[in-house]
Amino acid sequence: xxxxxxxxxxxxxxxxxxxxxxxxxxxxxxxxxxxxxxxxxxxxxxxxxxxxxxxxxxxxxxxxxxxxxxxxxxxxxxxxxxxxxxxxxxxxxxxxxxxxxxxxxxxxxxxxxxxxxxxxxxxxxxxxxxxxxxxxxxxxxxxxxxxxxxxxxxxxxxxxxxxxxxxxxxxxxxxxxxxxxxxxxxxxxxxxxxxxxxxxxxxxxxxxxxxxxxxxxxxxxxxxxxxxxxxxxxxxxxxxxxxxxxxxxxxxxxxxxxxxxxxxxxxxxxxxxxxxxxxxxxxxxxxxxxxxxxxxxxxxxxxxxxxxxxxxxxxxxxxxxxxxxxxxxxxx
Amino acid sequence: xxxxxxxxxxxxxxxxxxxxxxxxxxxxxxxxxxxxxxxxxxxxxxxxxxxxxxxxxxxxxxxxxxxxxxxxxxxxxxxxxxxxxxxxxxxxxxxxxxxxxxxxxxxxxxxxxxxxxxxxxxxxxxxxxxxxxxxxxxxxxxxxxxxxxxxxxxxxxxxxxxxxxxxxxxxxxxxxxxxxxxxxxxxxxxxxxxxxxxxxxxxxxxxxxxxxxxxxxxxxxxxxxxxxxxxxxxxxxxxxxxxxxxxxxxxxxxxxxxxxxxxxxxxxxxxxxxxxxxxxxxxxxxxxxxxxxxxxxxxxxxxxxxxxxxxxxx
Numbered sequence: 001x002x003x004x005x006x007x008x009x010x011x012x013x014x015x016x017x018x019x020x021x022x023x024x025x026x027x028x029x030x031x032x033x034x035x036x037x038x039x040x041x042x043x044x045x046x047x048x049x050x051x052x053x054x055x056x057x058x059x060x061x062x063x064x065x066x067x068x069x070x071x072x073x074x075x076x077x078x079x080x081x082x083x084x085x086x087x088x089x090x091x092x093x094x095x096x097x098x099x100x101x102x103x104x105x106x107x108x109x110x111x112x113x114x115x116x117x118x119x120x121x122x123x124x125x126x127x128x129x130x131x132x133x134x135x136x137x138x139x140x141x142x143x144x145x146x147x148x149x150x151x152x153x154x155x156x157x158x159x160x161x162x163x164x165x166x167x168x169x170x171x172x173x174x175x176x177x178x179x180x181x182x183x184x185x186x187x188x189x190x191x192x193x194x195x196x197x198x199x200x201x202x203x204x205x206x207x208x209x210x211x212x213x214x215x216x217x218x219x220x221x222x223x224x225x226x227x228x229x230x231x232x233x234x235x236x237x238x239x240x241x242x243x244x245x246x247x248x249x250x251x252x253x254x255x256x257x258x259x260x261x262x263x264x265x266x267x268x269x270x271x272x273x274x275x276x277x278x279x280x281x282x283x284x285x286x287x288x289x290x291x292x293x294x295x296x297x298x299x300x301x302x303x304x305x306x307x308x309x310x311x312x313x314x315x316x317x318x319x320x321x322x323x324x325x326x327x328x329x330x331x332x
Numbered sequence: 333x334x335x336x337x338x339x340x341x342x343x344x345x346x347x348x349x350x351x352x353x354x355x356x357x358x359x360x361x362x363x364x365x366x367x368x369x370x371x372x373x374x375x376x377x378x379x380x381x382x383x384x385x386x387x388x389x390x391x392x393x394x395x396x397x398x399x400x401x402x403x404x405x406x407x408x409x410x411x412x413x414x415x416x417x418x419x420x421x422x423x424x425x426x427x428x429x430x431x432x433x434x435x436x437x438x439x440x441x442x443x444x445x446x447x448x449x450x451x452x453x454x455x456x457x458x459x460x461x462x463x464x465x466x467x468x469x470x471x472x473x474x475x476x477x478x479x480x481x482x483x484x485x486x487x488x489x490x491x492x493x494x495x496x497x498x499x500x501x502x503x504x505x506x507x508x509x510x511x512x513x514x515x516x517x518x519x520x521x522x523x524x525x526x527x528x529x530x531x532x533x534x535x536x537x538x539x540x541x542x543x544x545x546x547x548x549x550x551x552x553x554x555x556x557x558x559x560x561x562x563x564x565x566x567x568x569x570x571x572x573x574x575x576x577x578x579x580x581x582x583x584x585x586x587x588x589x590x591x592x593x594x595x596x597x598x599x600x601x602x603x604x605x606x607x608x609x610x611x612x613x614x615x616x617x618x619x620x621x622x623x624x625x626x627x628x629x630x631x632x633x634x635x636x637x638x639x640x641x642x643x644x645x646x
Contacts (some may be wrong), residue, residue, distance in 0.1 A: 019480075040455070041455055041456065041532055044456050045531045048447055048451075050443060054443060058498050058500075062473065062482055063473070063479030065623065071605050076507075077634065124371075130367050143375055143378050143379050144375070145635075146625075146628065147382075148633075149624045150621055150624070151579055151584065152563065153587070156587065157582070158635050161613060161617075162381050209635075232357060249438075270583065285409060285586040287476055291476060292476075292480070297477050300477045301474075304477060307475075312471055
């Protein structure tokens with residue numbers, strides 16, 4: 001897992017160019033190596049041109065465009081020609097009474113999501129791993145995996161239909177116990193639970209796959225020797241399985257915490273209605289409304305930038321902590 | 333280890349490995365039953381809403397509106413499906429979604445391989461720098477508005493291109509493809525091909541791609557499903573309803589309740605229209621998920637592989 005995130009500073013020693021022709025001794029400077037590689041493998045460099053242009057245009061140009069957060073953006077003058085206003089947009093945002101609500105809603109929703117959707121896939125994967133007979137295991141996996149492929153729009157509308165006070169079966173079910181029908185989506189205090197648990201419903205099966213892969217990578221000899229030593233199933237899970245998937249779990253947790261501020265816009269936006277905005281308005285939905293509906297580009301960019309920067313620092317911080325504590329990080 | 337256990341191995345379960353003759357203890361048996369019960373609960377919790385939706389979609393509008401349907405269609409009817417398939421807006425959305433999914437996938441897969449393959453080659457100078465450049469975009473982005481401005485400047489607003497180009501390459505897919513190329517295409521194969529006079533492109537086309545069908549299938553499916561389900565790009569970049577993908581149409585019908593119902597109707601018609609709208613929602617959910625569900629059993633297996641390739645140290 002960890003190596004998929006290699007951002008190591010380039011160890012500048014690519015193998016000497018393979019091929020049947022004369023091999024120069026490897027002690028050449030980087031520049032000549034690069035030159036030789038370029039001459040010999042120009043086709044590879046050609047292939048990369050268009051995809052790299054994509055990343056420059058659609059990922060890096062937007063980062064430079066973000067300068068409009070410090071400007072009073074005018075569509076005529078363009079991002080670079082507009083007038084500087086310094087940190088005014090940020091100050092205005094911080095002074096806005098809605099600021100704390102947004103930060104609180106975003107943080108609570110994210111932390112709740114991470115806390116709920118981190119352990120459940122692990123439990124599912126371990127449970128599936130304990131079952132060794134084929135069919136039941138396959139069916140459970142196939143079914144729990146399925147919701148991942150359903151679109152956000154459909155998941156949200158399913159949620160709305162299932163929870164609907166008049167039509168949904170959840171209200172029918174609680175009605176059996178004499179509880180009067182509840183308009184779940186109209187109540188702000190239910191929003192977080194609905195968001196998080198529909199998310200768990202959708203992603204648990206998918207996330208479990210990663211842990212199943214990690215579990216299958218554990219040396220069976222460890223299990224066998226634990227059994228000979230008389231370990232029960234539960235003890236083997238605790239002392240063999242859990243340590244075995246620890247590195248994977250840490251990475252997933254770090255990524256989850258790193259994304260804490262960029263909680264899914266789409267879903268929050270779709271689940272939102274005028275009745276529940278008190279808890280459903282998060283930074284991402286507010287950026288959309290400020291930027292595209294109210295056309296206040298500079299302000300929306302400033303808010304978005306604030307969000308991204310916090311997100312980046314969270315990721316770096318958690319990664320640092322994880323590395324200190326467990327020895328695993330994204331860049332190990 | 334297996335040798336020491338050989339003597340203990342129970343003869344009955346020759347097929348299942350790892351089960352040795354050390355007796356399952358009582359607590360282990362109870363634990364296993366507990367695990368199975370838990371998995372049954374998980375199965376039911378996930379399946380219940382899905383079955384509920386399908387059952388409702390095949391019921392009569394009046395039964396749905398009365399909330400009578402639970403797990404089996406009541407007064408079975410395909411009225412909702414007929415209605416959905418005869419609605420021009422929905423069909424147009426369906427068609428658009430197919431266009432975006434197929435076109436987008438072609439572009440995405442081509443570009444992904446074009447960058448993933450060179451990055452997998454050890455002789456490609458600067459591959460670590462490029463990889464860092466890519467991965468940085470996973471960590472930090474300019475944000476919604478700055479990206480919107482780029483799309484606007486390129487004149488892509490309100491065109492089909494806006495649906496497929498700005499989201500063309502996924503870094504995750506690049507990592508998966510690169511890992512696959514690196515772990516399955518041996519360097520010796522390249523050397524042999526070079527001796528036979530193959531250029532890099534020729535080698536990629538005639539040897540790497542045919543050997544990489546599994547990973548190409550995986551990333552193609554990932555992109556196709558992403559495109560099919562994508563809705564946000566359409567929301568911000570498209571204005572013209574004739575370009576809308578299915579997901580936007582769905583949102584309008586399912587979440588914003590914008591369907592049918594012209595004002596000049598009598599009360600009975602309005603009621604019927606309302607009942608129809610209710611059941612139509614269920615049918616639409618099924619219809620929109622149908623293409624994904626059809627390829628799902630096939631997809632799931634490959635997806636699992638893809639997730640694992642991405643998760644395995646490369």
